[in-house]
Amino acid sequence: DAGITQSPRHKVTETGTPVTLRCHQTENHRYMYWYRQDPGHGLRLIHYSYGVKDTDKGEVSDGYSVSRSKTEDFLLTLESATSSQTSVYFCAISESMGGTHNEQFFGPGTRLTVL
């Protein structure tokens, strides 16, 4: 993995509790992304960041918020977890979005179960 770590790697929580997932990179890439992967839906973008304190929504952003206070860290928060948010969450990084050098590299993932 291209210098990307995610924590925790596994988490079980109860409906209604807040949950924060962390992504940390050592590549100094500008762009960071949060995806979720579910059977039958593939990889879907939740939120992404194009710089410190600069974030934008993806296609499945409802119920999620993000923050990026440092280049290397991108946090995903589930304000009040629901069973529909049970999924595998992947963080990804890239140097750019358009043009070249826009390859995305993925972290190891976090498996979240909401009971």
Place this chain on the structure above:
Amino acid sequence: QKEVEQNSGPLSVPEGAIASLNCTYSDRGSQSFFWYRQYSGKSPELIMSIYSNGDKEDGRFTAQLNKASQYVSLLIRDSQPSDSATYLCAVNMVSNDYKLSFGAGTTVTVRA
């Protein structure tokens, strides 16, 4: 129409054969195309990127791009059991602010 479509699979090939994976995309303006390999329970791993029409070879992998037909493919030559995985096609969607759109994936099984 889905933004990125892959042949549904699963695809089963004998060891040593060529595995051929296909992908079509809807955004005619897209410029960047990627293939990821994902083993069960693991994260997607980038194996090929292609930006220009034609073929790009890297070891046993060849990516082929035809922008006029909005088609990108991946060939795996001399398939090995270690190639058994799900392969994801991804396209940078110019029409969606260069966000990456993924196909559903094609699962490949290489029979020893």
